Amino acid sequence: MLTVSTEVDEDIADMIGEGLDEYNVAKGGPYNHQELWILARDDDGSVLGGLKGNTGYSWMFVDWLWVSPENRKGGLGSQLLAKAEAIARERGCLGAYLETFSFQAPEFYKRHGFQEFGRIDDYPPGHATIWLKKQF
Numbered sequence: 001m002l003t004v005s006t007e008v009d010e011d012i013a014d015m016i017g018e019g020l021d022e023y024n025v026a027k028g029g030p031y032n033h034q035e036l037w038i039l040a041r042d043d044d045g046s047v048l049g050g051l052k053g054n055t056g057y058s059w060m061f062v063d064w065l066w067v068s069p070e071n072r073k074g075g076l077g078s079q080l081l082a083k084a085e086a087i088a089r090e091r092g093c094l095g096a097y098l099e100t101f102s103f104q105a106p107e108f109y110k111r112h113g114f115q116e117f118g119r120i121d122d123y124p125p126g127h128a129t130i131w132l133k134k135q136f
Contacts, residue, residue, distance in 0.1 A: 031056040034091065038083050040067075040076055051080040053088075053096075060088035062098035065105070077105075081112055085136070095135035102128040109134075 025031065033056035040049040049067035053060055062084065067077045088096055098114070100106050101124070106116070114132035123129045 028057060032058075036060070036084060036087060038080050038087075040071075040080060049076050049080060051084050053084055055088055055091045055093055058092060058094045060084065060091075060093045060096040062096060065098075077108060078112065081109075085134075089136055093136065095133055097131065097133040099129060099131050102130060106130045106132065 021031075033054060036051070036053040036055060038051045039047055042048055047068075048071045050064070051062065051066075052064040053062045055061075062081075065077060065080060067080070085096060096114075097117075098109065100109065109132045110116075112134070114134040116130055117133050118131040120129045
């Protein structure tokens with residue numbers, strides 16, 4: 001019997017996640033997963049931008065990179081990305097990868113040495129989802 005829902009109990013989600021983790025670790029070794037947050041603040045402590053990522057299996061994944069509209073084009077995004085890459089190297093990572101939309105920042109990442117390795121056109125409609133990576 002199959003059931004369909006938009007959510008499940010936390011204990012079921014944990015059971016499935018733990019089962020997948022057991023399999024992955026048995027085949028690929030320990031994740032060595034570590035979260036990473038880098039925040040840019042002004043003198044008053046207000047957040048101007050930030051990067052959320054994680055490292056595991058010797059690679060860094062960039063979940064989010066955001067800079068407030070009034071602080072864009074001034075190098076803050078580059079500083080956040082460079083700091084994340086430096087931390088990833090300290091953690092022994094071989095490279096970094098990420099997913100972005102065509103209307104977001106693929107050219108920004110390419111200027112920083114990232115190369116496209118995958119894409120889905122018309123996701124969202126009229127745009128593309130793009131995966132980029134950079135080996136250190």
